[in-house]
Structure formats: C-alpha cells, structure tokens
Amino acid sequence: LSTVRENPAAGKILATTLDYPMVMDTVGCDPTWLKANAKAAQALANSYFQALDMIKADPTKSNEIMGAAVKQTGEQFAKSSSFLRWQDKAANQKFFAGELQSFMKDATAILLEAGIIRKAPEDLNVTFDASFIK
Template sequence: MSMRWILGAASAVTLLAAGSAAAQDKIVLGMSGWTGFAPLSLAAEAGLFKKHGVDVEIKFIPQKERHLTVAAGATQAVATTVDTFISYSAAGIPLTQVLLLDKSNGGDGLAVRSSINSVKELKGKTIAVDGAGTTPYFTLMAMLKRNGMGPKDVQFATLAPNPAAQAFVAGQFDAAVTYEPYLSSIRNAPNAGKILLTTLDVPVVVDMVAFQPDFIKKNPKIVQGVVNGFFDALEMIKKEPEKSYEIMGSKVKQTGEQFAGSAKFIAWQDKAANQAYFKGDLQKFMKEAAEIQLEAGVIKSVPNLDAMVDASFVK
C-alpha cells in the first residue's frame, strides 16, 4: 500500500468529516454577558438549539464590534438592542431583527454619588459609560434628553459596562451607566452611591436577535431553529429554574442564586409577547430610538427601518 494512497484516503476522510460538520448547520452568535441574553447560552448548553437542527456557538464580543464580525463572516447572528441595530444599519451593515429576547425591567441604570439627586445636577460632571453606539450610551442619551440635556452638558469617561461599575464602586467618577449583572455590584456596594434612574423610569432597552437579510433568505431553517431554541429555553427556565440559573450564571461567573437576583430586573419575552411586539410597538420604538441617536450625533441619517424587521419566524 503506497504512502500516496494512505494520504489520499486521509484527505478523503477529512473532507467527509468537514461535510458532516457543515450538515449540522453550525453558526456563531455574538453577544455579551447581559442577563437578558442568558437564555441563548442556556439553549446552547442544554442542547435546545441542536434539537432544532442548529449547532450554535456563543461568543462574547464587544457591542461596538459585533456587526463587524458579521460583515467579516466570523459570526452569523447577533444579539443586541434595537437602538444598536439602528446604528449598525446606519453604518452600512444591515441586520434584520427576527426575535425579541427581553426588555430591561430595571436592569440598566444610572448610578450617582449620594449627593446628586437629579439628572440636571450632572451638568458638567463626569459619567463612566461605554462609547457612542452602545446600549449604555443610548440609555444615558435618553435620560439626558428627557431632562432637557444632551451630550454637551456632561463629561465622559469611556468604559465598558463592567469596568464602569467597578470604577464607580472604587470611588471614581460622579456617575456611571451600566447593566446587569454589573449594576447589582453597585446596588450591593455599601456607600458607593445610589441608583438614580433605571429602565423602569426610562424604558428604552429592548433586545433582539438579528441576521443579515441575505443569510435569512438562504437559511430560513437555521433562523427558525434559533428562534425555537430560545423559546424552549424559556420553557426550561419555568420547569427547571434552579438548574437553568446555575447554567446561565456560570457563563458570567455567578452562582445560580446570584443570577436569579440579576434576572429579577429582566423581562424575557415568550412567543406571544413576540407576536404582539412585532405588530407595531417595535416599529414605533425604532422610530423614537433613531431620533434620539440622530440628535445625539450617533448616526448621520436614519436607515430604512422597515427593512430591519422580519416577523415571520415568530408567527
């Protein structure tokens, strides 16, 4: 038996293995450690996506870079907020939202020093917040706008959500904007300050999953599998809460009990909630979010909002 034959056979086996892997419809989904996204991690870890024929690999990717990974082909799906998808599309990388994940129910907030009692008192002060185009920045812009202020009225220390919370707890800066599970580190820190506003006061954080339009056309079964896997994860949380919280918490270095605490500030959205939201509320909020971003200079023009929505996978 010649060495050439052996090498040729080995190559054939490698090709067959690659083809088999491709047949499993593997995709990569980019997101963060935000508590609202956690059912996606649960679906991946518990085999719920695979039950629907999709092997989903979850990767934590900074919010400002997720759309770039899609454009480069490194990821096929992205989880982030409605406002962020608008900024992605305005930047020339269109993504179509197919699934409503959650609404922040106090899970995003503005923390301030104890001596500060209103948003207007932040004028001229320094706020630790992630960069323009991210959810914390958008949340801050919405809070400022509702109090007759804008980005020119405050100073910025650009920090990602976790470092922003850590810096604030350590006594740095006048205020910070972050989200769960990091917001709870401020809630639970003695003498760090106080939470002035959350998304209970300013409900502007809504999370979705999106794919590029062309990917949706070519791979509707994959998209449907991701949507169905998420809904299965919500059912698992209802039936096996302790096990589910342990799995989800482990991905963000929390115990199940700690994760359950963070989850109190999140409202995950089931199929019925998805169907209702896609009927008009999503479109209405997108218009409001685009106006806030336009005024804040985050986007230069409003993209085609209608092209950013596909409700067919939640019917």
C-alpha cells in the same frame, strides 16, 4: 447594574426592563444569511423560546446553566436576573406587531440628534424580519 444595586452610593438605576420592557436582548442576522439559512434561523428562534419555557419549568437548573456562563452560582444568577422580564413568544409577537415601530421612531430621532446616524431609514419595517416569531 448589580454593582449599583449592592452599593447605591455607586450610582442610580434609572430604569430596568421591569419598568420599560422594550428590548432586553436581540438576535441579529445578516439578511443574506437569513434567506440562505431560513431553517437554521427558525431553529434559533425556536430554541430561544424553548429556553424561556425551561426557565419557567425548571428555574433552578436554568439559573445554574446561565450562571455558569457568567461565572455566577445559580443562586447569584437568580438574584441578578430577578430584575429581568423575559419576553416570551406572545410578548415578542406583540412587540413586533407595533410597539417596535414606535420605539424605533423615537430612537431614530434620538440617534439623529446625537449624531450617531446621519440619515433616518426611509422605511423602518425593512430593518427587521419578524417572520421567525410567528
């Protein structure tokens, strides 16, 4: 996306998480692993939200750390990530309380039509576990 932002002739950005804050990043774990490692799964979720707290409290240091992971300076990462909307715990709770189901219903119809999936899940609620963000 940053390539298109820097060179509009290279393409057009239709939407970003600023326009439609649906799913920016996800963490997926095997259900069997979640049951066997509930404490580790909770620590993973807690760590994500602690990282978001750090981004708010110390954006300079946070951008340096995240930028280093993608071979950017902190300043470069701050610029590219300015188009992201980080979803905190409250936003995640709201999303998983109803917005996700609506999104999944729409996405299922698109995936079926495109032939990516052959059959819609009977119950979309069994495809995720929101207990770690309560």
